[in-house]
Amino acid sequence: MIGAITLLLVFQLLGEVIARTLALPIPGPVIGMALLFAALALRGGPSADLRDTAQGLLQHLSLLFVPAGTGVMLHYQRLSDEWLPLAVSLLLSTALTIGLSALVLRLLIRRSAAPKDAS
Amino acid sequence: MTPQLGEAWVYLAASPLLGLTMTLLAYQGATWLHRRSGGHPLANPVLLAVAVLVALLALTGTSYQTYFDGAQFVHFLLGPATVALAIPLYAQFDRLRRMALPLLGALLVGSLTAALSAVAIGGLLGASEATQLSLAPKSVTTPIAMGIAERIGGLPSLTAILVIATGILGAMGASFIYRALKIEDDAVRGFALGIASHGIGTARAFQESEQAGAFAALAMGLNGLMTALLLPVVMPWVTG
Numbered sequence: 001m002i003g004a005i006t007l008l009l010v011f012q013l014l015g016e017v018i019a020r021t022l023a024l025p026i027p028g029p030v031i032g033m034a035l036l037f038a039a040l041a042l043r044g045g046p047s048a049d050l051r052d053t054a055q056g057l058l059q060h061l062s063l064l065f066v067p068a069g070t071g072v073m074l075h076y077q078r079l080s081d082e083w084l085p086l087a088v089s090l091l092l093s094t095a096l097t098i099g100l101s102a103l104v105l106r107l108l109i110r111r112s113a114a115p116k117d118a119s
Numbered sequence: 120m121t122p123q124l125g126e127a128w129v130y131l132a133a134s135p136l137l138g139l140t141m142t143l144l145a146y147q148g149a150t151w152l153h154r155r156s157g158g159h160p161l162a163n164p165v166l167l168a169v170a171v172l173v174a175l176l177a178l179t180g181t182s183y184q185t186y187f188d189g190a191q192f193v194h195f196l197l198g199p200a201t202v203a204l205a206i207p208l209y210a211q212f213d214r215l216r217r218m219a220l221p222l223l224g225a226l227l228v229g230s231l232t233a234a235l236s237a238v239a240i241g242g243l244l245g246a247s248e249a250t251q252l253s254l255a256p257k258s259v260t261t262p263i264a265m266g267i268a269e270r271i272g273g274l275p276s277l278t279a280i281l282v283i284a285t286g287i288l289g290a291m292g293a294s295f296i297y298r299a300l301k302i303e304d305d306a307v308r309g310f311a312l313g314i315a316s317h318g319i320g321t322a323r324a325f326q327e328s329e330q331a332g333a334f335a336a337l338a339m340g341l342n343g344l345m346t347a348l349l350l351p352v353v354m355p356w357v358t359g
Contacts (some may be wrong), residue, residue, distance in 0.1 A: 008199040015202070023269075023345040027262040028203035030340050036205035046206050057196070058332070061147045061322035062164045064197045068261060069169040069192035069283045071276065073176060073183050078250070078277060085244035089254055090281065093237035094288045094315050096298060097258060101229030101338075102311035103300045104176035108221030109307070 004053035011036045132181070138189020145171045152271075158326060160294050165319055166287045168254075197318075201260075204340070207333040213347070214306065215337065222310065230345040231256035238357060253277040255354060256346055260317040263343040266294045269353045278295065282317065288318025290323035305331040311331035313338025 015032030017022070024031070040046055046054070072079070079086065126154030128148040131137040149167035155163040176186055176214050187194070208215070215222070253273035256264040268278035296315045302308055305328050308351070312320040322340050325332030 008202045010197045011202045011205075015285045025266060026265070027201075027260075027266070028258075029198045030263070030343060032198075032202040033205045033208075033340060036202055037208055040205060040209040041212065045209065051246055057203050058207065058322075058325055060146075060257045061200055061318060061325065062150075063168075064141075064193060064200055065155055065165050065261075065283060065286065065319055065322075066142055066146055066168045067187060067194040068279055069165055069287075070172045070176070070186065070190070070332050071183060072169065072280050072283075073173050075277055080282075081263035081283040082246050084279070085246035086242045086254070088244055089237050089246070090239040090257065090284055090288055090313065092240055093233060094258070095235050095292055097229050097233040097315035098289060098293050098311050099296050099300060100232050101225050101314045102138065102250075102297065102307050102333045105221055105305065105307045105310055106302060107220060109286060109304070110146055112218075112221055113240065116303050 001049065001053050004047075004050040007050060008032075008036075008053075008057075013038075132185060135189035135192070138186040138190055138191070139171060140194050141175065142168075142190045155306065160291050160323065163287050163291050163323075165283070165322075166291075169283075182198035194330070197261075201318075204336040207325075207329055208336055210227075210336075211306075211330060211333040218306070222337070222341075225310065226314060226341050226345055229311065229338075230258075230349060231343050233315055233342070234346060234350055234353070235357065238354075248272075249274055250277070252354065255350055258279045258315050258317060259343050259346045260339055263347055267347055267350050270351050283319065286316045286319025289320045293320065302355055307335045310338045314342045317342070 011032040012029050013032075015030065015037055016028030017028060018031050085098040137190040138359055146164065148171065149164040153159070153162045153164045153166055172186070176183065187297050234255045237257055238251050241251045241254045242334060249272070252271050255271060255273065257265040258284065259267065261279055264278050264282045265275040268275045293308070293316070296310055302311075309324040309325065309331030312324050312331075317339045318325075321332060321335040324335035
């Protein structure tokens with residue numbers, strides 16, 4: 001487990017260094033994820049230890065958002081002033097994004113899966 | 120309060136132990152409720168835990184800063200967890216490669232819809248310009264969204280809250296939308312939720328299946344990238 005955590009931190013560190021030295025708009029951990037993905041593709045898959053550790057960490061991904069979410073208490077004022085446009089915008093826009101993305105993806109998959117049926 | 124209890128409080132208020140333990144306890148309670156509800160999407164663990172913590176902090180008069188001194192250890196794990204998303208992603212490598220073009224098409228539509236519809240609806244209902252600009256990157260994972268908000272003239276700390284609210288809303292509502300639209304493919308369900316609701320949507324998708332989780336993780340990463348590239352170009356044109 002410690003070996004796997006060390007590996008994850010090394011890739012995060014590499015990602016941070018690359019993001020900062022090249023001044024990229026993408027955060028370090030996302031670059032770290034891409035690098036680890038490339039390493040797994042080269043190596044032919046993760047070790048059992050890395051797979052178990054990743055699974056343990058991702059099973060409780062929700063927990064990791066709790067501290068930032070609690071920061072809502074810093075914004076009482078603006079939230080109570082503008083709660084209506086914020087609530088309606090978040091609700092409708094999120095539903096629209098999920099529905100539209102899913103419909104477009106399903107349509108494009110069907111088209112690419114059956115190119116001979118298309119006229 | 121007795122003097123001894125007062126002393127214990129002085130110690131706890133100054134040490135990271137309390138904030139960290141409270142976070143874990145609130146989360147344990149929230150996941151217990153979530154399980155008791157049979158994994159119902161409306162019993163979202165992030166929402167429940169945040170509600171309990173905000174109430175506790177308000178009751179004890181504890182500042183967010185004091186709380187975060189302890190909770191930052193949990194917050195820190197977001198970095199390694201993001202890197203760890205490479206592992207389920209790799210497990211779906213073959214399917215991802217075959218679906219590359221449909222995924223990119225859906226990503227472009229989803230990314231623009233997420234940003235422009237939020238700004239348009241906020242604007243129509245009278246949100247201030249700073250609030251509208253803070254809404255634009257709401258579907259993107261927190262660190263990228265805060266960076267984008269800063270670049271386009273929003274308020275990064277407000278954006279962080281809107282991002283988390285969007286994540287919770289998507290995780291709560293997606294299964295209802297999918298049922299109405301008869302979306303059954305786990306890859307599609309995961310990918311659309313990842314575009315709209317980043318990491319919290321991804322956490323929800325992993326509860327459905329490993330495949331849905333992997334596609335959500337991919338969508339989260341790609342949408343972060345796409346929005347970071349598109350918004351600084353598109354927004355000045357939208358707000359005039």
